[in-house]
Amino acid sequence: MNPIVIIGSGLAGFNTLKEFRKLDKETPVVVLTADDGRSYSKPMLSTGFTKQKSADELAMANAEQVAEQFNVTVRTHVHVAGIDTAKQRVLLPDDHLDYSALVLALGADTWTPPLEGDAVGEVFSVNDLIDYGRFRQALEGKKSVTILGGGLIGCEFANDLSNGGFQVSLVEPVGRCLPMLLPEPASAAVGRGLEELGVTFHFGPLAKAVHHRHGGPGERDMLVTELSDGSHIESDAVLSAIGLRPRIDLAKQAGLNTNRGILTDQTLRTSADKVYALGDCAEVGGHVLPYVLPLMASARALAKTLAGEVTPVSYGVMPVTIKTPACPVVVCPVPDEVEGEWRIEENGNDVTALFEDRDGKLRGYALTGEAIKEKMKLNKELPALMP
Numbered sequence: 338m339n340p341i342v343i344i345g346s347g348l349a350g351f352n353t354l355k356e357f358r359k360l361d362k363e364t365p366v367v368v369l370t371a372d373d374g375r376s377y378s379k380p381m382l383s384t385g386f387t388k389q390k391s392a393d394e395l396a397m398a399n400a401e402q403v404a405e406q407f408n409v410t411v412r413t414h415v416h417v418a419g420i421d422t423a424k425q426r427v428l429l430p431d432d433h434l435d436y437s438a439l440v441l442a443l444g445a446d447t448w449t450p451p452l453e454g455d456a457v458g459e460v461f462s463v464n465d466l467i468d469y470g471r472f473r474q475a476l477e478g479k480k481s482v483t484i485l486g487g488g489l490i491g492c493e494f495a496n497d498l499s500n501g502g503f504q505v506s507l508v509e510p511v512g513r514c515l516p517m518l519l520p521e522p523a524s525a526a527v528g529r530g531l532e533e534l535g536v537t538f539h540f541g542p543l544a545k546a547v548h549h550r551h552g553g554p555g556e557r558d559m560l561v562t563e564l565s566d567g568s569h570i571e572s573d574a575v576l577s578a579i580g581l582r583p584r585i586d587l588a589k590q591a592g593l594n595t596n597r598g599i600l601t602d603q604t605l606r607t608s609a610d611k612v613y614a615l616g617d618c619a620e621v622g623g624h625v626l627p628y629v630l631p632l633m634a635s636a637r638a639l640a641k642t643l644a645g646e647v648t649p650v651s652y653g654v655m656p657v658t659i660k661t662p663a664c665p666v667v668v669c670p671v672p673d674e675v676e677g678e679w680r681i682e683e684n685g686n687d688v689t690a691l692f693e694d695r696d697g698k699l700r701g702y703a704l705t706g707e708a709i710k711e712k713m714k715l716n717k718e719l720p721a722l723m724p
């Protein structure tokens with residue numbers, strides 16, 4: 338019997354494996370991964386400087402340990418080059434592998450803006466454990482970091498690197514923190530919290546270029562980030578946290594339907610027979626939700642389907658906790674199609690922002706500071722995202 342093949346060893350791939358093994362101990366499973374196959378919790382990457390954890394310390398198990406624990410084959414450093422859905426076959430660089438079912442848990446690519454300058458190659462992004470290890474190593478003995486992007490990842494790293502003793506500058510063209518997730522007063526509260534930690538904001542301009550500045554005798558070499566308003570920031574390192582794009586190319590080349598992500602129905606099934614997708618690469622019933630809660634719900638449902646009981650995933654209320662302890666944030670993002678307005682109460686950095694639709698029903702919220710205590714109560718009032 339051909340194995341179930343899972344491509345990807347992130348939280349989506351490994352949680353599908355874990356949930357499946359609770360139901361079926363024997364069916365052969367092969368995990369293929371472009372990285373080293375270590376099991377880790379990605380959200381921990383933006384708390385590593387606070388907790389002073391190396392990449393090795395954040396890893397929970399290596400590929401061999403995962404293989405043994407779950408009775409599977411894990412093939413590391415394998416980049417899947419294609420999928421032949423008619424033959425139910427995965428194409429590897431010098432080989433192929435036939436599957437009985439295929440799970441795409443491919444994650445998302447980081448997006449770096451089109452920068453100029455002779456130091457562009459030194460701009461970091463941190464989207465997996467290997468990136469984190471390299472970034473940490475590069476910062477050894479260094480003092481300052483410029484972060485490009487003030488979204489979830491940018492703000493979390495701003496808080497974490499400040500806690501780790503670095504001087505942080507953050508560039509955000511939209512002009513406030515977490516602009517895609519929070520209304521203005523909640524953004525302002527997060528901005529004040531981070532400023533109190535020492536973060537310097539450059540709101541408004543775009544980053545245009547990153548150059549080397551070679552220090553004179555007794556001086557450190559620095560990187561200079563040039564902004565579109567003509568100003569410059571000097572720092573030891575630059576971290577890009579501009580955004581993520583679901584990895585859809587492999588699916589697209591194989592003829593699967595894609596949009597923002599790999600399109601699936603509520604049972605995580607793509608447009609090809611026996612091919613499923615979940616996690617950051619997937620657009621499930623119209624939702625692209627690059628967070629842990631949705632992928633855990635998807636992994637549980639998909640495991641049942643793979644074990645023979647076709648099971649749709651339900652998305653209940655999906656709050657996201659943003660790890661900015663300088664000003665804690667919990668947000669339940671408003672679904673794209675919902676129209677309405679924010680009702681906002683603020684008291685210093687404690688902001689309660691409730692998004693109500695045209696019928697006055699709660700459809701999302703953003704809470705900062707002490708107001709995050711309202712989370713449980715509000716979760717009960719919200720409708721499920723995808724019942």
Ligand SMILES: Cc1cc2nc3c(=O)[nH]c(=O)nc-3n(C[C@H](O)[C@H](O)[C@H](O)COP(=O)(O)OP(=O)(O)OC[C@H]3O[C@@H](n4cnc5c(N)ncnc54)[C@H](O)[C@@H]3O)c2cc1C
Nearest residue numbers: 345346347348349371372379417443444616617627628629
């Ligand atoms: C710094 C940071 C902090 C975060 N914090 C939070 C948080 O607090 N709360 C929250 O809900 N979410 C958070 N997120 C988001 C969350 O971590 C992700 O949604 C989740 O980890 C995605 O898991 P995944 O398995 O879909 O993707 P990934 O972890 O990216 O895994 C993708 C896998 O696919 C493999 N792969 C891709 N293409 C190929 C190929 N062609 N061949 C072989 N293998 C391939 C890769 O090697 C990798 O193993 C955070 C993200 C980051 C970056």
